[in-house]
Amino acid sequence: MLSLTEVRTGPRQQALPKASEPIAALIALEPQAWQDLFEGHFRKMYNFAYVRTGDAHLAEEIASEVFAAAARAISRYRDTGAPIGAWLYRIARNITADYVDRRARRPVVSIDTVQLETENLTLGVENAADLAQCVARLTREQQEVIALRFYNDCSLQEAAAALGKSVGAVKLLQHRALAALRRHLDPEATR
């Protein structure tokens, strides 16, 4: 039986910084505050964009655009108590959606070297390409919740803030995303 304690290598990623403390410094355009924001979130924005686009170069471009857009928009930021990361994710959602619309790309993840442990997976996950292709077939919101929860290890609360939804709605969306993924991976098993 698969023991998931063995495969999780560490504690959940550090929670996103709370809005109240760094926001004043960000609004004041203090270099160190922006450096910290960048270091803390660049990879997350990249991962998010990567899941949606399946293109590493495009994901780099989008992550870069997210921070440039954030710098332009910070004076209009309204502190709602949500983590600043949620605001960045919202920018990333919009920018990524624009890119996806413009370029009409879906995730085509290059995963030649990936080895998934499949002995306990009875879901048709024979290789990572299957998984990537199935993620590509999810709806935008389903991809987003998968990116936030499983690629970026966001908590339910963080994902809810990023998606502008209630925690309950995120639980449901997460369930629907996994159910859809399972159906795509192995249509026969769900019959």
Add this chain to the structure above:
Amino acid sequence: MMRYHEALSRCLEAIAEGRDLDTVIAALPARHRDRLRRDATLAEAVRRHAATVPAPSAAAEANALSRLNAELSSVRASRETSTSRSGFFGVPRFALAGLFLAALLVGVSFLLSYSDEGVRVEAAEFEGVVVANGDGSLTVQTLDTLEEVMVPLEAQVLDENGTPLELGAIEAGEVVVVHGDRERGGPVRAFDVRRRLDGLPGWCDENAERCRRIAQNLKDAQARCESDTQVCRLLHDRAADLITRVTDVADLEDLRQRCLNAGGEECRDITSFCREHPDACTRDFPPGPVVDRLEDARDRLQQLDGACGERDTRACRNIAQLCAEHPVLCTDAPLRDAPAPDQRTR
């Protein structure tokens, strides 16, 4: 009674905290355990896949940081400038600059919007629901109007994922995004037509308000049509079914949102709605919170189907009853994968 999505969330959270899968699942309702194990394992596979995502290159990260710093410098400079601006006859300089810029833009766009022949040509970009497809053109209901879109042979016609399509493959009721241009008062000439992969239900799911508006626009256009023009004949002949489909999908999305927000009675309305409008409920993604109840029912249906196959007449009767309660499970759509009722009532 704990709903499945709640149990799944608890399971995933506990696992994320490093607890053992078996222990976690054992503490959750027995009826969910098999599915929890499957979904938790799938979630873990996704997490493992996440670990294989290539890191952004150091060069890209450095460039992004450099771009951010440049942007910050620009914003700082802009702030400093704005604080030192003085007025001109009481009008702030930035306002004068804005007026100048606006005048310049109007002039440039005027020049750009005229082709060599002096005919006004405008860029056109919109999304909408296809009402008809024929003779190399699409009729598309957008948020604002019914557009006639000429699709020349050199235009790209693609699925959303970039797969080339024959124009004829696009059907009424599908959602397309069109890029092209238009001469003043004339039809749009498309450069590029992209068909949404998840169709009308998927689009309405993401754009509930726009879906609702398009349904209303179609109704309005049909109501206004009294003449014998081609557009009116088209609306008369082909739009009725489409209006019903768009309206049903929009209604379902409204119900789903109300169910998400209020739960309880609002969620029960979805089941009733799906009973009355099974076509609107035949998509991959079951409508919101009823998914648990439906999936529970599907599990039960599969069990009964096995028993019915072994000549258990009570099981066969129960299948008929379950299908009556959840007709959405007994159609041909993906959620309704169990055999149709006439096959079951053996």
